[in-house]
Amino acid sequence: xxxxxxxxxxxxxxxxxxxxxxxxxxxxxxxxxxxxxxxxxxxxxxxxxxxxxxxxxxxxxxxxxxxxxxxxxxxxxxxxxxxx
Amino acid sequence: xxxxxxxxxxxxxxxxxxxxxxxxxxxxxxxxxxxxxxxxxxxxxxxxxxxxxxxxxxxxxxxxxxxxxxxxxxxxxxxxxxxxxxxxxxxxxxxxxxxxxxxxxxxxxxxxxxxxxxxxxxxxxxxxxxxxxxxxxxxxxxxxxxxxxxxxxxxxxxxxxxxxxxxxxxxxxxxxxxxxxxxxxxxxxxxxxxxxxxxxxxxxxxxxxxxxxxxxxxxxxxxxxxx
Numbered sequence: 001x002x003x004x005x006x007x008x009x010x011x012x013x014x015x016x017x018x019x020x021x022x023x024x025x026x027x028x029x030x031x032x033x034x035x036x037x038x039x040x041x042x043x044x045x046x047x048x049x050x051x052x053x054x055x056x057x058x059x060x061x062x063x064x065x066x067x068x069x070x071x072x073x074x075x076x077x078x079x080x081x082x083x084x
Numbered sequence: 085x086x087x088x089x090x091x092x093x094x095x096x097x098x099x100x101x102x103x104x105x106x107x108x109x110x111x112x113x114x115x116x117x118x119x120x121x122x123x124x125x126x127x128x129x130x131x132x133x134x135x136x137x138x139x140x141x142x143x144x145x146x147x148x149x150x151x152x153x154x155x156x157x158x159x160x161x162x163x164x165x166x167x168x169x170x171x172x173x174x175x176x177x178x179x180x181x182x183x184x185x186x187x188x189x190x191x192x193x194x195x196x197x198x199x200x201x202x203x204x205x206x207x208x209x210x211x212x213x214x215x216x217x218x219x220x221x222x223x224x225x226x227x228x229x230x231x232x233x234x235x236x237x238x239x240x241x242x243x244x245x246x247x248x249x250x251x252x253x254x255x256x257x258x259x260x261x262x263x264x265x266x267x268x269x270x271x272x273x274x275x276x277x278x279x280x281x282x283x284x285x286x287x288x289x290x291x292x293x294x295x296x297x298x299x300x301x302x303x304x305x306x307x308x309x310x311x
């Protein structure tokens with residue numbers, strides 16, 4: 001079965017205060033970077049097997065949903081590629 | 085009445101909990117998180133700690149443990165379920181309580197005694213407290229900022245599901261230690277049988293350890309049997 005690598009991006013929802021992002025933002029600003037806003041999220045790279053690209057996409061989205069807390073987070077399937 | 089104290093890899097308030105249960109004469113036994121049955125138990129306690137090292141999100145991986153199906157059954161059947169600190173995080177991650185617990189606003193792990201006001205006294209957990217009574221309880225967490233969307237908050241307030249709220253101990257203005265919305269320190273479900281709270285009542289059952297304001301919570305559970 002083909003192997004796929006999915007890149008899942010998990011972020012806090014818009015409107016939820018992200019103190020970690022604020023701290024990073026403060027440091028960047030302090031170093032003179034003209035930063036407007038920073039928000040910190042998580043990137044998960046998942047390698048798994050699937051029959052085809054379509055099934056791989058379904059599986060990746062199901063895993064993203066499982067690993068996200070919908071109260072405070074949203075996820076996006078950033079990339080999906082077949083591995084050699 | 086027999087209580088199960090669920091141990092996840094990384095739980096660290098399990099022994100404190102058993103000590104508190106023993107102090108009021110309740111039987112409590114440790115149950116490993118891979119167990120699939122809580123047969124023979126009447127209540128379940130999810131202790132504080134750092135289950136799975138807080139990986140992914142605090143409580144997120146523990147919420148998917150095999151034992152959690154049984155905890156969900158207890159919640160459904162109206163049996164008492166208590167989650168303290170990481171246990172509260174597990175209950176929200178498992179969807180057994182609404183909302184979520186985010187990083188403290190100041191990003192610090194905060195370990196100190198705080199004021200906690202009792203908002204409801206008609207629950208098994210709070211029946212021995214006075215309404216409006218301010219308890220002195222320890223907190224020890226980095227992710228305790230209660231968050232829920234405006235509709236959920238409104239519902240919680242409307243249904244009286246907020247059980248504990250941070251309050252000044254000595255008139256201080258900055259009494260909310262983590263930025264929790266509505267100063268929420270503990271909530272219950274609609275039925276009132278599932279309690280989640282960030283402060284540690286099990287660490288406040290001995291005068292020598294800083295106070296006994298947590299003791300009535302456990303004593304109230306003893307009366308649950310007699311009822």
